[in-house]
Amino acid sequence: MKLQRKNRVRALAVGALAVSGALALSACGSDDTTGAGGGGAAKPSNIKCDGKGKLLASGSSAQKNAMDVWVQNYAGACKGTEINYQPTGSGAGVTTFLQGQTAFAGSDSALKPDEVTKSKKVCKGGQAIDLPMVGGPIAVGYNVPGVDNLVLDAKTLSKIFNSEIKKWNDPAIKKLNPGAKLPDLKIQPFHRSDDSGTTDNFTKYLKAAGGWKHEPAKKWEGEGGQAASGSAGVSSQVKQTSGAISYFELSYATAGKIQTAKLNTGAKEPVEATVDNASKAISEAKQVGKDDDLALDLNYTTKAEGAYPITLVTYEIACNKGNKAETLPATKSFLTYISSKDGQSALKALGYAPLPTEIADKVRATVAKIS
Numbered sequence: 500m501k502l503q504r505k506n507r508v509r510a511l512a513v514g515a516l517a518v519s520g521a522l523a524l525s526a527c528g529s530d531d532t533t534g535a536g537g538g539g540a541a542k543p544s545n546i547k548c549d550g551k552g553k554l555l556a557s558g559s560s561a562q563k564n565a566m567d568v569w570v571q572n573y574a575g576a577c578k579g580t581e582i583n584y585q586p587t588g589s590g591a592g593v594t595t596f597l598q599g600q601t602a603f604a605g606s607d608s609a610l611k612p613d614e615v616t617k618s619k620k621v622c623k624g625g626q627a628i629d630l631p632m633v634g635g636p637i638a639v640g641y642n643v644p645g646v647d648n649l650v651l652d653a654k655t656l657s658k659i660f661n662s663e664i665k666k667w668n669d670p671a672i673k674k675l676n677p678g679a680k681l682p683d684l685k686i687q688p689f690h691r692s693d694d695s696g697t698t699d700n701f702t703k704y705l706k707a708a709g710g711w712k713h714e715p716a717k718k719w720e721g722e723g724g725q726a727a728s729g730s731a732g733v734s735s736q737v738k739q740t741s742g743a744i745s746y747f748e749l750s751y752a753t754a755g756k757i758q759t760a761k762l763n764t765g766a767k768e769p770v771e772a773t774v775d776n777a778s779k780a781i782s783e784a785k786q787v788g789k790d791d792d793l794a795l796d797l798n799y800t801t802k803a804e805g806a807y808p809i810t811l812v813t814y815e816i817a818c819n820k821g822n823k824a825e826t827l828p829a830t831k832s833f834l835t836y837i838s839s840k841d842g843q844s845a846l847k848a849l850g851y852a853p854l855p856t857e858i859a860d861k862v863r864a865t866v867a868k869i870s
Contacts, residue, residue: 546836548577550829557585558592558605559696561748562633562813564849566605569837572845580829589696590717596816597621602826603834604816605632607696608717609787609794618818625820625870629794630862632837634812634852636777637701640737640757641744643667645682650675652763653709653808659744660688660705661712662723667742675763689733689745690719692726700797700811701746707799708764708808746809749774750850762809765802776807778852784812786858791819791865795858810852820870831869838862 563586570582587595589606593614596604599621609629610618618627639656641649646667651659655671658664664671668681691698694717702720705711713720727733727745734751737743744760749772752759761769770776780801788794799808815834822830836842843853854862 545841546573546576547832548580549832550826551579552825552829553581553583554826554829554833555583555585555601556592556603556605557587557595557601558816559589559607559813560586561589561607561635561696561811562586562605562851564750565633565837565846565851568845568849569833569842572842573833573836577829577832580832582829582833588693590694593816596627602817602822602830606814606816607811608699609814610792610816615792621821622818623821625818627816628792628819628865629788629814630817630834630838630865631793631795631812631854631858632815632862633846634777634781634810634854635774635850636749636772636807636852637697637704637746637809637811638749638752638759638772639744639746639762639809640734640752640755640759642737642739642741642757643682643684644741645680646676647758648676648679649758649760650763650769651760653705653707655709657705657709657711659686660690660724661721662688684742687740687743688721688724689727689736689740689743690721690724691730691733692719692728694718695729696811696813697730697746697748701809703797704799704809748811753850762807764806764808766804766806768804770805770807772807772809774847774850774852776805777810778855779803779806780808780810781812781852782855784855784858786861791868793858793861793865817869819865819868822869827870831866834866834869835863838866 566584573582592604593606595601597617610627615626665686667684667686673681698719699715699717702715706715727736730747730751733745734747734755737745738755738757759772761771763769783798783801784795786793787796795812797810801808846853
């Protein structure tokens, strides 16, 4: 009991730091986060506890900070249930779920049709569905001496990350930054070496808004550049390499004190990578999943004022029907809590973007039907 009490005090203290630091989404691969792990809002008193024992889950580490808070709060209310979430990365999490080893998975990309088909072997009489749960911005971090207010657009980013623009004083960058003292310095783009939901979403933005020459994917397809593992790896390279640029969750820029580019989206003013600005873009998302599947189509080409278009939504992957009898009560109880107003209200303090009301209502209604 003393250890539990000590852990809760520590978690709340870390949560307070997260509020002041406004850390955002953590890594979307297999690496650990550098943001605030654990803490956040005080334990809700209205969590409905069902089920006993240990509930196993794994997947996206983008939501690790949120999971730390949710698991802490749930464990405090539901003494008989242990939620064990491992941030192994989106791809690994989905694979483990499809093998029947976990009760649910976290993924930064919606399930593919073949994955839904495979899920029917695990979800007896049903199938796996996508439940959007957290969102946030993917920042473009850079290290250019003497440049503190860089503006870029999708077309220029596409050329930078495909090694077509090679110097920081290139005319295309100059045009976006009149008056800036851009150095005659080699651009050093870094990308993820591991399969990553961050890469998938970043390249979807490049394709939709910037004419990216490759197909969006979790695996990097661009030409040239250098690779590093996880968001921790690429952000570390940007911090220590003059001329570097990469993409990673905002928490890494915050924790590493890395400059982030504003985006010229066609709005009146360039848009900064913030939680509120990401929320504005996510609110434009459309449901593309059918029936209980709530997969979203994000609007990467938004020109709305203050809407930051490089965003990520993490889904919980669960069976709509055919859940194992021994895990169903706790799975449903936990998903009910994290999608609730209390669960979602803990997100913004950690730098995540809570679900827009219309989407959140659909998630809650769908979770209520899980069987």
